[in-house]
Amino acid sequence: MDLSKVKVGKTVIIKKINLKGTLKRKFMDMGILEGEMVTLEKIAPMGDPLEVTIKNYKLSLRKNEASLIEVEEVQ
Amino acid sequence: MSGNERITVAVAGNPNCGKSTLINALAGSRLQVGNWAGVTVEKKFAELNYNGTAISLVDLPGTYSLSPYSQEEIIARDYLVNEKPDIILNVIDSTNLERNLYLTIQLLELGIPVVIALNIYDEAQQKGYEINIAIHTLLLGVEVIPTVSTQKKGMDSLLNVLVGNVNNQPKRQYYGKDLESAIDVVQTNIKDDRRFSGYASRWLAIKLLEEDEYLLRSTGVVDLTELTGEAVGHLAVAHDEDIESQIVDERYALASGLFHQVFKQTFKPKQELTEKIDKIVLNKYLGIPVFVFMMWLTFKLTFDVGNPFVGWIDGVIGGPLTKWAGALLAAVHAPEWFVSLILNGVIAGVGGVLVFIPVIATMMFFVTFLEASGYMARAAFIMDRMMHKIGLHGKAFIPLLLGFGCNVPSIYSTRILETRRDKLLTALLVPLISCGARLPVYLLFATVFFPRHAANVILSLYLLGIAIAIFMGFVFKHTLFRAEAPVFIMELPPYRLPSVKNLLIHSWEKVKHFVVKAGTLILVASVVIWFSLNLPYGVSQQDSLLGKTGKAIAPILQPLGFGTWEAGASLLTGFVAKEVVVSTMGEIYSGAQEERTEQLSFVGDLKAIVVSFGSAVQEAFFGFFSNIDITGISSSKEEEGLDSLKQRLGLDFTPLSAYSFMVFVLLYVPCLTVLAAFKHEFQSWGWVGFVVVYLSVLPWLVSFAVYQGGRLVGLG
Numbered sequence: 001m002d003l004s005k006v007k008v009g010k011t012v013i014i015k016k017i018n019l020k021g022t023l024k025r026k027f028m029d030m031g032i033l034e035g036e037m038v039t040l041e042k043i044a045p046m047g048d049p050l051e052v053t054i055k056n057y058k059l060s061l062r063k064n065e066a067s068l069i070e071v072e073e074v075q
Numbered sequence: 076m077s078g079n080e081r082i083t084v085a086v087a088g089n090p091n092c093g094k095s096t097l098i099n100a101l102a103g104s105r106l107q108v109g110n111w112a113g114v115t116v117e118k119k120f121a122e123l124n125y126n127g128t129a130i131s132l133v134d135l136p137g138t139y140s141l142s143p144y145s146q147e148e149i150i151a152r153d154y155l156v157n158e159k160p161d162i163i164l165n166v167i168d169s170t171n172l173e174r175n176l177y178l179t180i181q182l183l184e185l186g187i188p189v190v191i192a193l194n195i196y197d198e199a200q201q202k203g204y205e206i207n208i209a210i211h212t213l214l215l216g217v218e219v220i221p222t223v224s225t226q227k228k229g230m231d232s233l234l235n236v237l238v239g240n241v242n243n244q245p246k247r248q249y250y251g252k253d254l255e256s257a258i259d260v261v262q263t264n265i266k267d268d269r270r271f272s273g274y275a276s277r278w279l280a281i282k283l284l285e286e287d288e289y290l291l292r293s294t295g296v297v298d299l300t301e302l303t304g305e306a307v308g309h310l311a312v313a314h315d316e317d318i319e320s321q322i323v324d325e326r327y328a329l330a331s332g333l334f335h336q337v338f339k340q341t342f343k344p345k346q347e348l349t350e351k352i353d354k355i356v357l358n359k360y361l362g363i364p365v366f367v368f369m370m371w372l373t374f375k376l377t378f379d380v381g382n383p384f385v386g387w388i389d390g391v392i393g394g395p396l397t398k399w400a401g402a403l404l405a406a407v408h409a410p411e412w413f414v415s416l417i418l419n420g421v422i423a424g425v426g427g428v429l430v431f432i433p434v435i436a437t438m439m440f441f442v443t444f445l446e447a448s449g450y451m452a453r454a455a456f457i458m459d460r461m462m463h464k465i466g467l468h469g470k471a472f473i474p475l476l477l478g479f480g481c482n483v484p485s486i487y488s489t490r491i492l493e494t495r496r497d498k499l500l501t502a503l504l505v506p507l508i509s510c511g512a513r514l515p516v517y518l519l520f521a522t523v524f525f526p527r528h529a530a531n532v533i534l535s536l537y538l539l540g541i542a543i544a545i546f547m548g549f550v551f552k553h554t555l556f557r558a559e560a561p562v563f564i565m566e567l568p569p570y571r572l573p574s575v576k577n578l579l580i581h582s583w584e585k586v587k588h589f590v591v592k593a594g595t596l597i598l599v600a601s602v603v604i605w606f607s608l609n610l611p612y613g614v615s616q617q618d619s620l621l622g623k624t625g626k627a628i629a630p631i632l633q634p635l636g637f638g639t640w641e642a643g644a645s646l647l648t649g650f651v652a653k654e655v656v657v658s659t660m661g662e663i664y665s666g667a668q669e670e671r672t673e674q675l676s677f678v679g680d681l682k683a684i685v686v687s688f689g690s691a692v693q694e695a696f697f698g699f700f701s702n703i704d705i706t707g708i709s710s711s712k713e714e715e716g717l718d719s720l721k722q723r724l725g726l727d728f729t730p731l732s733a734y735s736f737m738v739f740v741l742l743y744v745p746c747l748t749v750l751a752a753f754k755h756e757f758q759s760w761g762w763v764g765f766v767v768v769y770l771s772v773l774p775w776l777v778s779f780a781v782y783q784g785g786r787l788v789g790l791g
Contacts, residue, residue, distance in 0.1 A: 014253075021143055021564060025142055026142075026318075027564065028320060028327075029139050029140035029142055030139060030564055030566070031173075031177070031327070033323075033324060033327055033520065034324075036134070036449060039437035042353070042357050043359075043459055044456055044457055044460060045357070045358070045359050045363050046290070046460035046461065047460060048459065048460045048463070049456060049459050049460070049469070051357065051456065054673055056174075056175050057174055057566065060456050060469075060563070060564070060565050060566075060567055061562075062463070062562070062563045063457070064444055064562075065562055065563075068163065068175045071439065
């Protein structure tokens with residue numbers, strides 16, 4: 001599953017980040033790391049971007065990039 | 076450390092960590108604001124004295140990391156690496172400890188002493204957070220001071236430990252066996268390499284392992300493998316991740332480890348304020364109405380509070396000031412042309428600009444409020460989908476919104492975007508956003524031609540500008556900027572109530588900038604305009620230099636409904652700054668104004684100034700609470716000096732052609748300062764040329780459509 005398909009309120013674990021170079025570094029600098037827990041908080045009124053909680057703070061990113069982040073549901 | 080020393084303190088931290096409030100609290104009135112050399116990112120600095128030690132504070136741009144991927148990060152890094160401050164003051168948001176520590180770990184790599192301010196400590200306590208300062212200090216080997224900069228708490232201890240810790244090397248952080256041995260190898264390889272003298276060796280080794288492009292370029296390293304070869308080979312075998320990611324992971328592991336050792340949550344508040352607010356503000360159905368309401372409120376407050384003071388300044392300049400200057404000039408027997416130059420050129424010109432200080436100040440106050448409170452990020456979040464459609468980042472909404480205040484800072488603020496494509500595309504749309512300097516033109520025309528609906532007419536112009544910006548964004552996206560739209564990743568900071576003092580400081584800086592601009596550029600422009608209106612001396616204004624040029628372009632403007640030399644000449648001078656359109660009209664039409672003989676009474680005039688200021692305050696106050704629509708614009712007092720101008724305008728324009736004229740003013744080439752900012756920011760005369768052409772053709776077409784369309788349906 002990828003992050004863009006997670007339901008609002010669900011918490012997942014990041015398995016793999018399918019990004020490269022500068023973009024990947026940028027995401028990692030913001031705390032998007034493999035093994036990190038992410039909660040999907042909200043979807044913007046117009047359907048995009050998403051709001052997630054990661055490392056105890058709120059971050060927004062577009063579905064487009066979220067779809068490149070592989071996640072797994074927390075049991 | 077004994078007295079009479081001098082130390083440099085670099086203040087570093089994440090965005091939204093309260094760094095700017097902390098600097099204000101430390102520096103107070105000694106705070107100075109400028110720009111980083113060669114770029115337009117704001118630089119704050121201050122010279123303090125603490126128990127005999129001269130402290131020079133330098134505020135670095137807020138960054139999440141020290142990767143060289145944004146202008147801010149490069150500035151912060153270059154300063155730390157090249158200028159080598161004596162100590163770094165790392166400001167941390169205590170409510171967001173773990174992520175903030177990621178930057179701290181990077182700062183510790185530099186080999187510069189560090190002191191940490193655990194800022195916003197009160198909020199952390201309210202959230203039930205408990206941070207063990209002693210362990211924190213022990214693990215990092217740096218002093219950690221809890222601070223609440225909004226209440227100036229902890230400032231004295233902070234200065235004390237800054238002075239006391241300039242020789243205290245922080246504890247080296249252990250990056251794991253594999254990375255450490257790789258760092259060792261690289262450090263040995265670069266030990267005697269003269270290209271790298273002056274760099275901290277551990278930091279440099281880490282950067283070389285990261286293959287930091289910016290560093291490789293600035294040190295001229297071509298063959299990286301000779302420096303890192305063996306070390307990299309080993310790391311690549313041991314882990315299946317690229318080394319840069321391994322290092323980031325390691326830093327985060329350190330930050331996280333530290334966080335879990337010092338952090339404890341003793342209780343959990345039921346629901347946090349930010350979440351409560353966001354439930355409404357970012358709600359699926361309410362989000363957009365709330366956004367529209369916030370924008371409307373910003374406008375309402377800006378104009379209701381600002382306008383009474385506009386009237387007051389105008390009254391003071393047009394009345395007592397002009398009167399006294401005239402009397403003074405008469406007393407020294409100045410020649411007639413000189414009196415005219417001073418009164419009609421200099422005072423009228425500069426006065427025409429100064430009157431907009433209140434509106435700019437209030438606009439900046441509320442825009443800064445939106446930014447500092449955390450709402451601006453929500454606005455970007457809500458608007459991103461739409462901005463994305465026109466090929467922009469949600470953040471691009473911010474420069475566009477700032478454009479309502481003034482296009483100049485707005486062009487500069489396109490820096491918050493990451494790619495040149497994004498910056499350029501946003502900057503091309505900014506001039507379509509109606510800035511504060513266009514408002515005087517609307518105010519004048521709307522009050523003359525649409526006295527009862529002035530507010531709605533003006534609002535319609537703002538909305539038209541937005542609509543055309545969206546349309547042009549769409550056009551550009553599919554023509555000149557077809558490349559892939561950039562990514563969007565943005566923090567939604569917690570809501571915080573910004574302190575009024577900080578908002579005032581910020582507004583004051585903007586106003587100061589505007590006044591300096593007004594005082595030089597506009598003064599020169601006013602004098603040039605006076606000369607072009609009065610040269611050759613003695614002829615009528617119609618036959619003057621400007622009049623003749625105005626006449627020459629009048630036929631082009633004829634189909635738009637305002638083919639008079641006066642309109643043409645005013646629009647020409649508007650190239651200098653759009654508010655000059657009004658002052659030029661004032662000068663052109665003021666020939667008809669009769670001389671007023673008034674009694675000179677210094678005390679009487681002073682009294683009148685004070686009394687009228689009092690009533691402006693009253694009006695601002697009551698306008699703020701009494702009505703809930705934007706009537707403040709139309710109900711502002713009629714100024715005496717404008718009467719004859721208003722009468723003359725009634726003869727030259729119809730409501731339809733007046734509207735068409737306002738549309739033209741909205742859309743045509745922004746002021747010279749905007750073009751200068753554009754050139755400065757994008758380093759290209761080609762793009763400046765493009766802006767001039769595009770913003771000459773577009774307004775003509777739209778005004779043509781408005782005027783001719785209006786006539787077709789029987790208006791005007």
